[in-house]
Every structure is written in structure tokens, then in C-alpha cells.
Amino acid sequence: MKSRTYDRAHKYLAGIIRFLFRVHVHGAENEPDESEGPYILVSNHISNPDPVLLCASTGKQQPMFMGKKELFKIPVLRSVIKAFGAFPVDRNGADAGVVRKTIKMLEDGMCIGMFPQGHRRKGIEPRQTEVKNGVAMIAVRTKATVLPCFIKTKKYRIVPFRRVDIFIGKPIKFEELEYDESAKGEYSRIAGMIFDRMCSLGESEVER
Numbered sequence: 001m002k003s004r005t006y007d008r009a010h011k012y013l014a015g016i017i018r019f020l021f022r023v024h025v026h027g028a029e030n031e032p033d034e035s036e037g038p039y040i041l042v043s044n045h046i047s048n049p050d051p052v053l054l055c056a057s058t059g060k061q062q063p064m065f066m067g068k069k070e071l072f073k074i075p076v077l078r079s080v081i082k083a084f085g086a087f088p089v090d091r092n093g094a095d096a097g098v099v100r101k102t103i104k105m106l107e108d109g110m111c112i113g114m115f116p117q118g119h120r121r122k123g124i125e126p127r128q129t130e131v132k133n134g135v136a137m138i139a140v141r142t143k144a145t146v147l148p149c150f151i152k153t154k155k156y157r158i159v160p161f162r163r164v165d166i167f168i169g170k171p172i173k174f175e176e177l178e179y180d181e182s183a184k185g186e187y188s189r190i191a192g193m194i195f196d197r198m199c200s201l202g203e204s205e206v207e208r
Contacts, residue, residue, distance in 0.1 A: 001034065001109045002062040009083035014056040020160050021049070025057045026204070027168035032145060033060045038111045039171060040142075042135055042198055043149040044126040045115035047158035048077070050151060051086055054113060057149075057166040064105065065113035066098065099138065106142040114138070116195050123156050126199050136177075136190035143174040146194055150201035167201035 002010075017023070032039050041063040043054055051065035065081075069088040072078045089098055102112055118132040139146050148169040154162060177190050 001038065001111070005083065006062045010055070010059060013080070013083065014059070017052060017056040021053060021158065022161060022163040023053060023057060023166055024163065025166050025168065027170075027201075028057070028059075030168045030170050031058050031060045031147065032171055036171075037145065038106050038109050039063075039145040039147045040106070040135065040139055041111065041113040041147045041149055042116055042194055043113070044151055044156075044198065044202070045117050045120050046122050046124075046151060046153075046156045047120060049158055050115070050120075051113055052080055053151065053158075053164060053166065054149060058168070061111045063111045063113040066102070099134070102138055103142055106138070106144050112138075112144075116191060116198070121156070125156065126150075126195075126202065131191050131195045133187040133191045135194055136187040139174065139177065139194070140179050140187070140190065145174070146172040146177075148172065148194065148198040148201060150198055152202045167204060169197060169201045172197060 018025075039061070041054060041058070043050065048071065051067065054065075055063060065086045066089040067081055067086040071081060071086075072088045106112055114135050116131050116135050117126065117129050118134075121129045135146070138144070150167040150169075152165040152167065153159075158164065172194065177193070179186055179190065
């Protein structure tokens with residue numbers, strides 16, 4: 001589900017953003033279209049512009065990212081991230097409220113962007129970081145498809161005009177998660193599975 005504002009912003013800004021960050025997209029054909037229902041986009045997180053780069057690299061649907069409310073106080077960045085559908089989250093607020101909002105958005109047909117690492121991990125190889133269980137919990141409760149993506153760049157630092165490779169993997173259907181309601185630690189197991197699939201994308205060799 002895409003808004004008209006997002007469509008216009010994507011039409012005029014996506015190409016400019018890809019040019020400025022020398023973005024090369026791999027696997028664009030893997031993104032589900034609207035007829036396949038909403039998805040949860042998951043990716044590693046290395047910089048504030050990550051949501052914008054991911055939105056500029058997809059196009060069939062509109063992934064909406066949670067952003068800490070402080071980002072919406074930065075004039076230029078606020079305009080860009082709002083145009084790309086980001087919504088503010090108070091990190092000091094109740095986590096339950098954020099979860100309910102996210103689930104409701106997916107149930108209403110909207111796509112959501114999430115970072116399993118929770119916070120930015122600039123300059124750190126993703127496999128060396130902690131994985132949060134939030135993505136698994138929301139995927140299980142909504143039965144939404146998960147779209148693994150990976151942002152790859154030199155030393156995991158985003159710099160304008162330094163090449164960025166965005167990998168879009170094959171969608172993970174709910175059935176593939178093999179969720180067992182009676183088993184312990186399922187959210188942790190599923191989060192790890194999704195994270196592994198995501199990280200594997202970044203280990204692909206690309207021509208430069």
C-alpha cells in the first residue's frame with residue numbers, strides 16, 4: 001500500500017538518493033508487489049540514512065520505518081524521512097504501544113521496516129552484534145512475509161559518493177518460520193534465522 005505523497009517523493013527523490021550514495025540494488029525482483037500482501041522489511045543498521053536508502057532501493061510497496069522522535073526535529077532530514085513514510089517513536093515510551101501500532105499497520109495492509117539489531121551499529125560487522133526478538137514476535141503475530149535486505153559498504157560506514165550495495169533477498173513466508181507455539185525460545189530462534197538469512201546476503205560477491 002503506497003500513499004500518493006510517497007509515490008511522488010519516490011518518483012523524484014529515489015534516483016537522486018541512489019546517485020548521491022552510488023547505490024547498486026541487487027535482487028529488486030524479490031520485492032513482493034501489492035497483490036502478495038504487506039511485508040516486514042528487515043535490514044542491518046549502520047547509519048541514520050538507512051531507511052531512506054532502503055526506500056529508494058525498493059518501489060513496489062511502501063516500507064514504513066520507525067524513527068526515534070529526535071530525528072523529526074532535524075529540519076532537512078525530517079522532511080525527507082516523513083516523505084518516505086517514517087513515523088516517530090518515543091524510545092522512552094511503552095514498548096507495548098509500539099508493538100500494537102506496528103501490528104495494526106500490518107493488519108491494515110501497510111509494510112513495515114525494522115532493524116533486528118535495534119540500534120545503529122556503525123563500523124561493526126553485523127554478525128558480531130546482538131539480535132532483538134521484536135521482528136520474530138511481530139512476524140508470528142501477523143503471519144506477515146519477511147523481506148530480508150542487507151546494506152553493504154566499505155567498513156560498514158555510509159559516506160556520500162562511496163558505493164553502497166543494497167541486497168534484497170527472497171521473501172520468507174510465515175510457514176518457513178516453522179513456528180511451534182508449544183516450544184520455548186521460539187522468538188529467539190526465529191529472530192536468529194531471519195538475521196542469518198539477512199546477513200548471508202551481505203556475504204555475496206559483487207562486481208565493482
